[in-house]
Amino acid sequence: MSSVLIEGKNIYKEYRSGLTGLKHTILNNCSIIVYTGETVGICGPSGSGKTTLGRILACLEEPDSGEIWFQGVNLTLTSQRIKNEIRKKIQVLFQDPGGTFNPVRKLEVTMNRLLQLPGVTLPKGGWEEVLHDVGLQTEILARYPHEISGGQAQRLALARILLVKPELIILDEPTSGLDISVQAQILRLLKDIKKRDLMTYIIISHDKDVLSFMSDRILNLENGTLKLASQAV
Amino acid sequence: MKATSPFLEITDLSITFCTPGQDIPAVSKCSFTVKKGTCMAIIGESGCGKSVIAHAILRILPKNSLVCGTIRFRGCDLYQLEISDMEKIRGSDIGIMFQSPDRALNPIYKIYRQVKEPVTVHQTVSWEKQHNHILSMLKKSGFFDPEKAASLYPCQCSGGMNQRAVTAIVLSLKPELVIADEPTKGLDTARISDVQDSLMEVIHEDRTLLLITHDIRLARTIATDIVVMYAGEIVESGLADDVLSDPLHPYTKGLIQSLPENGFIPIPGYAPPLTDLPKGCRFAQRCPYASDICHIKPAQPGILKGRVIRCHQY
Numbered sequence: 277m278s279s280v281l282i283e284g285k286n287i288y289k290e291y292r293s294g295l296t297g298l299k300h301t302i303l304n305n306c307s308i309i310v311y312t313g314e315t316v317g318i319c320g321p322s323g324s325g326k327t328t329l330g331r332i333l334a335c336l337e338e339p340d341s342g343e344i345w346f347q348g349v350n351l352t353l354t355s356q357r358i359k360n361e362i363r364k365k366i367q368v369l370f371q372d373p374g375g376t377f378n379p380v381r382k383l384e385v386t387m388n389r390l391l392q393l394p395g396v397t398l399p400k401g402g403w404e405e406v407l408h409d410v411g412l413q414t415e416i417l418a419r420y421p422h423e424i425s426g427g428q429a430q431r432l433a434l435a436r437i438l439l440v441k442p443e444l445i446i447l448d449e450p451t452s453g454l455d456i457s458v459q460a461q462i463l464r465l466l467k468d469i470k471k472r473d474l475m476t477y478i479i480i481s482h483d484k485d486v487l488s489f490m491s492d493r494i495l496n497l498e499n500g501t502l503k504l505a506s507q508a509v
Numbered sequence: 510m511k512a513t514s515p516f517l518e519i520t521d522l523s524i525t526f527c528t529p530g531q532d533i534p535a536v537s538k539c540s541f542t543v544k545k546g547t548c549m550a551i552i553g554e555s556g557c558g559k560s561v562i563a564h565a566i567l568r569i570l571p572k573n574s575l576v577c578g579t580i581r582f583r584g585c586d587l588y589q590l591e592i593s594d595m596e597k598i599r600g601s602d603i604g605i606m607f608q609s610p611d612r613a614l615n616p617i618y619k620i621y622r623q624v625k626e627p628v629t630v631h632q633t634v635s636w637e638k639q640h641n642h643i644l645s646m647l648k649k650s651g652f653f654d655p656e657k658a659a660s661l662y663p664c665q666c667s668g669g670m671n672q673r674a675v676t677a678i679v680l681s682l683k684p685e686l687v688i689a690d691e692p693t694k695g696l697d698t699a700r701i702s703d704v705q706d707s708l709m710e711v712i713h714e715d716r717t718l719l720l721i722t723h724d725i726r727l728a729r730t731i732a733t734d735i736v737v738m739y740a741g742e743i744v745e746s747g748l749a750d751d752v753l754s755d756p757l758h759p760y761t762k763g764l765i766q767s768l769p770e771n772g773f774i775p776i777p778g779y780a781p782p783l784t785d786l787p788k789g790c791r792f793a794q795r796c797p798y799a800s801d802i803c804h805i806k807p808a809q810p811g812i813l814k815g816r817v818i819r820c821h822q823y
Contacts, residue, residue, distance in 0.1 A: 321699060322667050322669055322696070322700065425780075453694055454555075455553075455554040455723045456725060456767045456768060457554065457776045458555075458775070459767070460774060460775035461775040461776075484698065485769030485770075486769070
């Protein structure tokens with residue numbers, strides 16, 4: 277049995293509506309365990325809190341109560357310095373990564389800025405090697421974000437994530453809004469990366485076909501809690 | 510039995526966006542007809558020109574666009590009409606559900622006002638009956654409590670609710686031709702089913718639907734005819750059942766293979782940029798059957814098995 281990579285214990289999160297002041301409980305006593313090398317799918321209707329859970333697990337948001345443990349470290353109690361270190365190991369691939377690139381700078385500027393982060397270096401083969409791994413060519417770096425397609429933006433965002441060498445990637449609706457053929461390309465690529473780097477994924481989607489194709493286990497988020505929906509045999 | 514007269518007839522439609530430094534041929538020589546009371550689906554990858562055709566029908570393209578060819582609606586060339594006549598057609602005769610309803614709705618008006626606006630502008634319903642008409646349209650579009658839905662701002666609604674509000678706005682004028690541009694994009698399964706029901710109702714009321722989507726399963730469920738577009742060109746068109754069950758063009762074959770039930774097998778490579786189109790067939794670089802001629806000479810549309818196909822193989 278693999279070791280536990282990340283665990284969320286009894287997570288509670290509520291939002292207050294700015295207009296009415298009413299409280300909405302998003303996550304209620306929600307718990308999740310993800311083992312190293314596993315792909316866990318999270319499904320649920322729109323607004324059920326899937327993205328909120330992903331953001332909390334990625335340390336992008338604080339839960340109101342509950343604990344997040346990553347490789348034996350309690351992230352809710354640990355110092356900011358250690359938390360920042362761990363954040364690098366948990367990366368998120370967003371639904372529309374095109375919006376995460378600076379729209380007025382060429383992509384090479386955005387990508388090169390990543391190299392200023394401590395511990396992030398290019399491999400021997402440079403950008404060519406990094407981009408080749410995700411099926412892109414270096415000429416794409418000379419373009420602006422609006423000059424690339426949704427599938428290319430998703431691949432470039434993935435290249436950016438892989439450069440940081442994460443141990444867990446949270447995929448938040450990674451193929452929503454993409455064409456069926458591009459969707460198939462991205463899913464196959466993610467599977468190849470998992471095989472090559474023994475990556476762990478949490479994949480959030482409302483598309484049952486995508487989840488069945490990718491996941492070892494599928495959890496259903498409803499009324500703020502997770503329940504096992506299906507498991508690969 | 511449905512009437513078969515051409516209701517919408519598009520002939521040799523080419524649309525070019527003229528930008529400083531380069532012209533972008535978004536649509537090239539596209540021709541198809543839509544019969545009254547049927548659903549025509551346009552499928553293809555993002556950027557292949559599907560939405561541009563929809564905007565061209567309504568004459569809402571940006572000013573830098575150059576339109577060649579004809580678009581005839583009920584026999585009338587839309588590009589020969591005065592702007593004032595075109596304004597009368599928009600909404601009341603041809604309605605469009607824009608993609609991304611969150612952006613299509615005005616964020617500072619309540620849903621009620623947004624459904625009311627087209628009814629007031631086109632004066633299709635008397636003032637006394639407007640209130641009931643708006644609520645009935647909201648109910649028909651899937652809101653169980655239309656009074657409550659009418660009192661909400663778009664930011665208080667989920668993506669699915671906003672999609673239903675857009676549907677109510679379009680259907681409030683009962684247009685003869687409804688253009689649905691990616692009506693299910695980003696929606697969950699339950700919401701897709703809601704949208705599908707409201708689109709089916711359009712056809713059942715003997716109105717005409719032009720469905721623009723990359724959701725092949727949605728197209729298979731509701732479309733009578735289908736047009737497959739690639740890089741601004743129509744590569745295959747015909748009856749939806751025939752095209753989707755026995756695709757002839759390599760691109761259509763690739764799309765069908767990419768479906769989840771076929772194992773998510775992608776088409777390798779990318780569509781060429783519209784600013785740098787290849788000399789020969791636009792799909793040749795990704796086509797597993799491409800021969801030398803495909804890279805040299807563009808394929809011309811021909812007719813095979815009752816459908817139009819653009820491929821050197823046939």
